[in-house]
Amino acid sequence: MENLILPCKSRPPLATPSKQGTSFECSSRIIQPRVSFTKIHQPLTPKLKPKVTDAHLNHLCKNGRLADAIACLDAIAQGGSNVKPNTYMQLLQSCIDQGSAELGRKLHARIGLLEEMNPFVETKLVSMYAKCGSLGEARKVFGEMRERNLYAWSAMIGAYSREQMWREVVQHFFFMMEDGIVPDEFLLPKILQACGNCGDAETGKLIHSLVIRCGMNFNIRVSNSILAVYAKCGRLSCARRFFENMDYRDRVSWNSIITGYCQKGELEKSHQLFEKMQEEGIEPGLVTWNILINSYSQSGKCDDAMELMKKMESFRIVPDVFTWTSMISGFAQNNRRSQALELFREMLLAGIEPNGVTVTSGISACASLKALKKGMELHSVAVKIGCVEDLLVGNSLIDMYSKSGELEDARRVFDMILKKDVYTWNSMIGGYCQAGYCGKAYDLFIKMHESDVPPNVVTWNAMISGYIQNGDEDQAMDLFHRMEKDGLIKRDTASWNSLIAGYLQNGHKNKALGIFRQMQSFCIRPNSVTMLSILPACANLVAAKKVKEIHGCILRRNLGSELSVANCLIDTYAKSGNIVYAQTIFQGISSKDIISWNSLIAGYVLHGCSDSALDLFDQMTKMGVKPSRGTFLSIIYAFSLSGMVDKGKQVFSSMMEDYQILPGLEHHSAMIDLLGRSGKLGEAIEFIEDMAIEPDSCIWAALLTASKIHGNIGLAIRAGECLLELEPSNFSIHQQILQMYALSGKFEDSEKRSETKQPLGCSWIEAKNIVHTFVADDRSRPYFDFLHSWIENVARKVKAPDQHDRLFIEEEEKEEIGGVHSEKLALAFALIDPSCAPRSVRIVKNLRMCGDCHGTAKFLSMLYSCEIYLSDSKCLHWFKNGRCSCGDYW
Numbered sequence: 001m002e003n004l005i006l007p008c009k010s011r012p013p014l015a016t017p018s019k020q021g022t023s024f025e026c027s028s029r030i031i032q033p034r035v036s037f038t039k040i041h042q043p044l045t046p047k048l049k050p051k052v053t054d055a056h057l058n059h060l061c062k063n064g065r066l067a068d069a070i071a072c073l074d075a076i077a078q079g080g081s082n083v084k085p086n087t088y089m090q091l092l093q094s095c096i097d098q099g100s101a102e103l104g105r106k107l108h109a110r111i112g113l114l115e116e117m118n119p120f121v122e123t124k125l126v127s128m129y130a131k132c133g134s135l136g137e138a139r140k141v142f143g144e145m146r147e148r149n150l151y152a153w154s155a156m157i158g159a160y161s162r163e164q165m166w167r168e169v170v171q172h173f174f175f176m177m178e179d180g181i182v183p184d185e186f187l188l189p190k191i192l193q194a195c196g197n198c199g200d201a202e203t204g205k206l207i208h209s210l211v212i213r214c215g216m217n218f219n220i221r222v223s224n225s226i227l228a229v230y231a232k233c234g235r236l237s238c239a240r241r242f243f244e245n246m247d248y249r250d251r252v253s254w255n256s257i258i259t260g261y262c263q264k265g266e267l268e269k270s271h272q273l274f275e276k277m278q279e280e281g282i283e284p285g286l287v288t289w290n291i292l293i294n295s296y297s298q299s300g301k302c303d304d305a306m307e308l309m310k311k312m313e314s315f316r317i318v319p320d321v322f323t324w325t326s327m328i329s330g331f332a333q334n335n336r337r338s339q340a341l342e343l344f345r346e347m348l349l350a351g352i353e354p355n356g357v358t359v360t361s362g363i364s365a366c367a368s369l370k371a372l373k374k375g376m377e378l379h380s381v382a383v384k385i386g387c388v389e390d391l392l393v394g395n396s397l398i399d400m401y402s403k404s405g406e407l408e409d410a411r412r413v414f415d416m417i418l419k420k421d422v423y424t425w426n427s428m429i430g431g432y433c434q435a436g437y438c439g440k441a442y443d444l445f446i447k448m449h450e451s452d453v454p455p456n457v458v459t460w461n462a463m464i465s466g467y468i469q470n471g472d473e474d475q476a477m478d479l480f481h482r483m484e485k486d487g488l489i490k491r492d493t494a495s496w497n498s499l500i501a502g503y504l505q506n507g508h509k510n511k512a513l514g515i516f517r518q519m520q521s522f523c524i525r526p527n528s529v530t531m532l533s534i535l536p537a538c539a540n541l542v543a544a545k546k547v548k549e550i551h552g553c554i555l556r557r558n559l560g561s562e563l564s565v566a567n568c569l570i571d572t573y574a575k576s577g578n579i580v581y582a583q584t585i586f587q588g589i590s591s592k593d594i595i596s597w598n599s600l601i602a603g604y605v606l607h608g609c610s611d612s613a614l615d616l617f618d619q620m621t622k623m624g625v626k627p628s629r630g631t632f633l634s635i636i637y638a639f640s641l642s643g644m645v646d647k648g649k650q651v652f653s654s655m656m657e658d659y660q661i662l663p664g665l666e667h668h669s670a671m672i673d674l675l676g677r678s679g680k681l682g683e684a685i686e687f688i689e690d691m692a693i694e695p696d697s698c699i700w701a702a703l704l705t706a707s708k709i710h711g712n713i714g715l716a717i718r719a720g721e722c723l724l725e726l727e728p729s730n731f732s733i734h735q736q737i738l739q740m741y742a743l744s745g746k747f748e749d750s751e752k753r754s755e756t757k758q759p760l761g762c763s764w765i766e767a768k769n770i771v772h773t774f775v776a777d778d779r780s781r782p783y784f785d786f787l788h789s790w791i792e793n794v795a796r797k798v799k800a801p802d803q804h805d806r807l808f809i810e811e812e813e814k815e816e817i818g819g820v821h822s823e824k825l826a827l828a829f830a831l832i833d834p835s836c837a838p839r840s841v842r843i844v845k846n847l848r849m850c851g852d853c854h855g856t857a858k859f860l861s862m863l864y865s866c867e868i869y870l871s872d873s874k875c876l877h878w879f880k881n882g883r884c885s886c887g888d889y890w
Contacts, residue, residue, distance in 0.1 A: 057087050061094040066103055069094070073110045082115040089124045101132035108141075119145065123152040130159030148179060154187045161190045169194035170203055182210075185219045192225035196232035204229030205238075224252045231260025249280075255288050262295035270295065284315075290322050297330025302339075305330060321347075321355050329361040337365035341374055354381065356390040363393070367400035375400040389416075395423050402431025420451070426458050433466025438475075441466055460487055461494045468502025476502060493519075493527050501533045509537045513546070526553065528562045535568045539575035541842035541869050541876075542766040547576045567595045574603025577842055577869040577876070598630040605634045606876050608885025610641035627659065633666055640674040641887065648674040669698040676706020677889050681715055697726045704736070705874075709889055711805030713744050732811040732847060732873075739809045761812045763822035763845045765830060774826045776812065777819020787828040791820055794828075798859045810850040811873075821853050823870060827860060837864050845872045848890065858882050 060069035069091060076083060088111075095104035108125060111117075122145045129138035142148070142156050153176045160168040173191045176183065183191060188207065195204040208226050211217050223246055230239035243249070243257045254277045261270035274292060277284060289312040296305035305327060309319060324347040331340035344362045347354065354362075359382045366375035379397055382388040388397075394417045401410035414420075414428045425448045432441035445463055448455050460483045468476035480499060483489050496519040503512035516534050519526060526534075531554055538546045551569060559565050566589050573582040586592070586600045597620045604613035617635055620627070627635075632655050639648035652671055655661045668691055675684040684703055688695055700723040707716035720737045727733060761776040778784060815821060823845050830841045849857075849872045861868045862882035870877045878885035 057083070058090055061090055066091070066094045066098060066100070070103060070106050070110070073107075073113055076113060081113075083113045084115055085118055085121050088114055088121055092121075092124045092128045095128050096131045099132055101129065101134045101137075104128045104132055104134075105137075119147045119149050119152065122146075123149065123155055126152055126159075127155040130155055130162070135159055135163060148181070150181050150184060150187070153179075153181055153183070157187060157190055161194060164197070166194040166198040170198065170200055173203070173207075182214065185216050185222050188216065188222050189225040192222075192229050196225075196229040199233050201229065201233035201235050204233065208242075218247065220248060220250060220253075224250070224256060227253060228256045228259075231256050232263070234260070234264060236260055236264060236266075249282070251282055251285055251288065254282055254284075255291060258288065259291050262291060265299060267295060267299060267301070284317075286317055286320060286323075289317060290320075290326065293323055294326035294330075297326045298333070300330075300334045302327075302331050302334055302336060319350075319352070321352055321358060324350075324352055325355065325358040325361065328358055328365075332361050332365040332368075337369050340365045341369075341371070344378070348381075353385055355385075356382075356387040356393050359385075359387060360390075360392045360396045363396040363400050367396065367403045370404050372400075372404040372406060375404065391417065391419070391421060391424070395421075395427055398424065398427040398431065402427060402434065405435060407431055407435055407437065420453060422453050422456050422459070425451075425453060425455070426462060429459060430462045430466075433462050433469075436470050438463075438466050438470055438472065455487060455489070457483075457489050457492050457495065460489055461492075461498050464495065465498040465502060468499060469505055471506065473502070473506065491524070493524055493530060496524055497527075497529050497533060500530065504533060504537055512537055520553070525557060526559075527557075528559055528565050531559060531565050532568050535572045539572045541577050541844050541871050542764050542771055544576040544578060544842060545766070545769070547572050547578070551581075563589065563591065563593060563596070567593075567599050570596065570599040570603065574599070574606055575876075577840075577871075577878070579603055579607045579609070592625075594625060594628050594631070597625060598628065598634065601631065601634045601638075605637045605641065607878055608641060608887065610638040613638040614642070629661055629664065629667075632661065632663075633670055636667065636670040636674055640670065640677050643678055645674060645678050645680065665693060665696050665698065668693070668695070669702050672699055672702035672706065676702060676709070677887075679706075679710050681706060681710060681712055685715065695722070697723055700726070705890070708807045708809050711807050713740060713807060716740055716807060716809070717744060735811055735813075736809050740807075743807065743809070761818075761822045761845065761847050763826040763843050765826040765841070765843050767830065772826070772829065774822040774829070776822050778822070778825060779819075784825075787825055787832065788820060790828045790832050791824050794856065794860065797863075798856050806851070808851050811847045812850060814850075815852070821850065823849055823853050824856060827857065827868070831860060831864055831866075834864075837866065839866050841866060841868045843868070843870045845870065848872050848874045849877070854884065854888070854890075858884055 057069050057072060060066070060072065073083065088107075091107055092104065095101070095107060107128075111121075111125075114121065122141065126138050126142045126145070129135070129141060138156065138159050142152060145152060153172065157169055157172050157176075160166075160172065169191060173183065173194075188211065192204060192207060195201070195207070204226065207229075211222055211226065216222050223242075227239055227242055227246070230236075230242060239257055239260050243253065246253060254273065258270045258273050258277075261267075261273065270292065274284065274288070277288070289308065293305050293308050293312070296302070296308060309323060309327060312319065312323070324343065328340050328343050328347070331337070331343060341362060344354070344358070347358070359378055362378045363375055363382075366372070366378060375397075379388070382390075382393050382397075387393050394413055397413045398410045401407070401413065410428060410431050414424065417424055425444070429441045429444050429448070432438070432444065441463060445455065445459065448459065460479065464476045464479050464483075467473075467479065476499065480491070480495065483491055483495065496515060499515045500512045500519075503509075503515065512534065516526075516530070519530070531550065535547070535550060537543075538550065547569075554560050554565060554569070560569075566585055569585050570582045573579070573585065582600060582603045586596060589596055597616065601613045601616050601620075604610070604616065613634060617627075617631070617638070620631075632651060635651050636648050639645070639651065648671070652663060652667065655663050655667065668687075671687060672684050675681075675687060681703075684706060688699060688703065691699075700719045704716055704719035704723060707713075707719055717737070717740050720733060720740055724730070724733050724737060763774045765772050765774070781787070812818065812821060823843055826843045827841065830843075831837050849870065854877070857868050857870060857877065857879045859882065860866075861879035868877075868879035870879070872890075874890045875886055877890070
């Protein structure tokens with residue numbers, strides 16, 4: 001520390017400025033300038049050489065005739081005269097005032113006219129270049145100075161500070177100290193500002209001790225600068241201690257300490273300081289209010305920010321463009337985009353002109369909402385205020401037009417941007433990809449390679465995602481392989497995620513899982529997006545082990561604490577038949593959202609646990625969690641399972657009356673299930689006829705199920721025919737209608753449809769990490785006869801189901817015609833060896849299981865004391881102790 005404050009006697013070797021190229025030399029080749037000295041303008045001649053005085057040069061400078069003054073120097077040179085240093089510095093100051101580095105260079109070329117060279121002239125020269133934006137030339141002059149004083153260092157540090165080259169400012173502070181020059185109270189705030197902006201708290205601490213040793217700690221500007229360093233660098237304990245020990249605190253002091261706490265996210269403490277500031281008689285200014293409002297907005301506490309803004313106005317402080325921009329961007333970034341646009345409108349009505357950041361935030365909100373009309377209005381605002389050429393505004397416009405499907409408008413904005421950045425290119429390429437115009441995207445991709453902005457990993461990912469989501473898997477995979485080889489771009493997690501999501505979208509779950517396995521083998525760390533993509537692919541009974549493997553990966557990567565991943569795990573475990581694991585994960589979530597509650601409630605309903613679903617719903621409402629559309633759908637089904645028709649009706653009515661949620665087709669379908677399960681078929685058909693919206697296939701399918709269960713053949717035929725009109729290519733509907741016509745005696749209609757292709761029943765079961773596929777009456781298997789014999793033996797023991805009035809109309813041909821059904825073969829395969837019979841059997845079937853197979857599964861669950869999970873096209877059946885979770889209604 002002592003070495004930093006004691007003057008150093010040594011001097012670094014400095015280059016002596018060369019006379020060549022810098023001094024002015026007279027020669028016959030020089031053209032005499034035309035300079036006016038009288039009212040009659042005439043060229044100077046060798047015979048007439050009026051004396052040009054320093055006073056005349058100063059007069060020309062004061063009147064803004066700097067070019068004439070520099071031209072007069074040529075006459076001075078020809079006359080063999082010199083220029084005084086003060087006059088020369090006045091000329092340099094005029095260059096600074098006019099911001100003309102070009103005239104400054106001409107003046108520098110004539111530096112040889114000086115009577116004597118002194119450090120003040122050199123310092124002024126450095127200052128001229130620095131303030132005129134020629135940092136390189138300023139650095140060159142500074143490096144060649146014979147003696148560098150405090151003012152020279154100040155000029156150089158000031159230049160770096162203006163260019164926001166904070167590291168260089170700090171570096172030059174140390175060079176300055178090595179040169180034996182201690183900064184004064186005017187230069188120290190600039191150096192401290194640099195320390196704060198580049199996060200160099202240690203240098204700030206060093207300067208703090210220097211300030212104390214030099215007795216400058218009573219200077220309020222210096223003290224505030226030290227405080228700002230500690231606050232910006234997150235050293236809040238040091239900042240608070242320094243703040244409390246300050247003899248005098250002004251508004252800037254309070255702003256600094258409040259900013260520090262805001263940046264750390266400690267909004268409560270910052271608000272306490274805000275109130276204490278007022279208690280000590282310091283009225284918060286506009287800057288103080290803006291600091292708090294911006295911090296609350298960016299932290300997602302938009303309502304609190306709004307309250308602060310209203311309170312600010314009550315103090316008669318008018319919000320400025322920064323206030324409004326903070327509010328608008330805060331609302332936009334926290335998914336309250338409609339309110340953000342409303343605030344933008346209020347700002348315009350208040351007479352506040354937006355800036356580029358405000359417009360960008362508004363346009364981004366329009367992009368997310370796909371609000372094209374409002375986006376176009378903001379485009380016109382940008383044109384009006386002259387910020388349409390701003391790169392951020394241009395990029396947001398491209399994004400907005402692309403997401404709204406207006407690609408021609410997006411391309412026009414893209415072509416207007418002269419200096420594009422990588423985001424500009426990516427927005428346009430991404431827009432084409434999302435719209436399915438991969439050819440145009442590829443053309444732009446090639447042009448980007450030829451531009452001065454090379455594609456980055458985001459560009460490649462956009463292209464890969466675009467191709468695979470539009471069905472061109474080969475081209476996507478080709479780009480994926482070329483990415484590192486040709487593009488020299490290392491693939492990131494998003495690159496792999498693009499392939500996984502694309503394969504899943506195209507229905508290729510196995511390929512997606514294969515890419516996920518490759519991703520792990522390449523040691524690429526999956527993120528939450530990866531998990532949210534791959535988990536739904538495992539949401540079936542035969543992938544139960546895979547779900548556990550992925551859960552293990554989630555725990556190893558510390559992703560389990562992310563709410564979206566935890567919610568997805570609840571849903572996936574429930575759908576893969578493990579409701580206990582789903583419940584455990586739910587209980588482990590400290591801060592649940594509505595999706596958490598809905599996922600477990602839906603899981604309970606799926607497993608037929610209606611009481612558990614209703615209990616959880618009661619807990620949810622007691623905790624003040626507002627139910628959503630999904631909650632009501634699950635609860636109506638829960639009441640349906642429990643046979644509580646009146647309560648189900650009450651919930652359906654409360655959706656609109658109490659929660660202002662308009663019931664959708666899915667809620668109407670649940671109501672048909674509620675009424676149909678209880679045998680209220682007349683009420684069900686009345687409900688359909690009174691619907692305000694057109695019934696879809698789910699409505700008629702629910703009525704068809706109810707009609708078959710309760711033996712109403714006429715209503716079943718009506719529901720089936722309405723269903724067939726909506727889904728004419730659905731073979732299973734054709735099959736059921738044939739059976740209904742036959743039962744009702746309509747043999748002619750039955751014969752007309754007899755050529756309908758029969759759907760093939762298919763079941764899958766997992767054993768020893770291999771998924772086995774069974775089809776109805778599959779005699780190609782070498783052990784078919786053995787399985788068939790076992791099934792026949794079981795069939796003799798199964799009690800025939802009590803038909804009551806039920807119509808046994810099945811999606812699949814009867815076994816007497818089409819052979820043994822696939823799920824029976826799968827069950828035989830799993831249970832044929834009593835010594836190895838599993839405690840849990842999991843089967844997936846593509847069609848609705850028939851009544852006979854349903855009865856067989858119930859019997860086997862009791863005979864082998866095992867649980868059988870069978871997911872068919874209608875529902876998840878959970879067989880245990882001779883009973884099924886569906887209550888024999890499916």
